[in-house]
Amino acid sequence: MEDLPPRKTLPRLDESLLTHLPPFSRLEKRQIRTILDQATSRRYLPGVAVFEEGHEAERFYMLLDGYVRVVRITPTGEQVTALHIPAGQLLGIAKAIGRDTYPATAMTATESIVISWPTRLWDTFVAEYDGFATETYKTLGHRVGEMNTRIVELATQQVEQRVANALLRLINQTGRKVEGGIEIDFPITRQDLSELTATTLHTVSRLLSGWEKRGLVESKRKRIKVCDPHALVVLSQG
Amino acid sequence: MEDLPPRKTLPRLDESLLTHLPPFSRLEKRQIRTILDQATSRRYLPGVAVFEEGHEAERFYMLLDGYVRVVRITPTGEQVTALHIPAGQLLGIAKAIGRDTYPATAMTATESIVISWPTRLWDTFVAEYDGFATETYKTLGHRVGEMNTRIVELATQQVEQRVANALLRLINQTGRKVEGGIEIDFPITRQDLSELTATTLHTVSRLLSGWEKRGLVESKRKRIKVCDPHALVVLSQG
């Protein structure tokens, strides 16, 4: 059998893709056209690295569709997910923070569509497009806030609370209403969830089983549906 | 008895204070003079909040001397130290990342000298002083890196490794050579160290006792001297 066609097809690079996204929202059609003309567009399968920790930051990216997680790999080979990035955000903006290598690895969590520009254009964008820098730094600020939260969570919460929190965040960001609850609309393994919450896949599995018995969630292989978000909120508070 | 005079006196606001600091290093004397004329200078005792999480970000700050930790307080009242800031860095730069409240509390760890400006001057600085923004964002980038590291540490390391790491970082940043080792040159309690490493003061105390028996450190009340940094490095790796 020949290769399945990708479910997501590369969109024609159209101004409307960017006009509603923060970094470009203040720009005129013509300016956006120029920006797009300089971009490269690419589709990634899930679980693929867009760029890797330590590599030369040659390009910066914008996630048009899909979901990316920012991971770090420890000396002993464990992966830790530091951050999740939803569609519509810039990533790999090492240049914006004065670095010339990427500080972490960006890995697609779903099939994703990403456009990118060579790093040398960064300064051009900042100089020529009013509001570009400001908006970018807002995103950055948001991420700093998230990282702060994550530190506090890791430092003070129990595993059960962290996993509940992670699930809640996931359904907020990528939840899709289905009958009987909200489902995370991309495949996610117990392993993934354990890397998000700094625990083991065994513990995650046990927790989910327990919750399933209580009717809070339903899960199949790589699929999780939250039936009772409110109960999870309670759990997440301890 | 009358109050002891502060050990640190407020310096006359002098151009030389700023010329070597990154955000201002590219500026001319005259420009720095203007910047200083608009600043307010203040001395803080240890353990005092410079600004607090959630408050309106009315001012932004630069730490001229001393040491500040950025803490978050959980709903249950525990403190978690997210970051340490050494002298010479900007802090409270909520405005730079598009926020109008401070995302965390800044608490002096030592007696400190801080100058500050009203937030409305931020845009002026960025617009008028070339390199100011760039340099600021480098600092920010550095902090993001640190936070990343902290997340990974919390997620993967054991308490002993984390405490060893924290000590090493402290002596790197604020260590003072004394005979027989390097001493952290400000008072630090077991409690402080436990908030830095997300553990309890009891565990920190036990660890330090153990290390002291092995000759790696010496400690008195609120004082810690590291005698064998290399051994700590080994411990910190697991």
Add this chain to the structure above:
DNA sequence: CCGGAAGTTTGCGCCAGAGCAAATTGCGAC
């Protein structure tokens, strides 16, 4: 339809480290 791989569940033992409690030490105030 079958075989293997990937993902998941579950049982069991163990231990790092938290929680609690009490004793001890050092320091500052008067």
Add this chain to the structure above:
DNA sequence: GTCGCAATTTGCTCTGGCGCAAACTTCCGG
């Protein structure tokens, strides 16, 4: 000095959750 508080030490208990191992399930390719 000596009183009192803050910081530290130390013992004991208890448990969350990790490590290991084995069985089971679902999916996919051929």
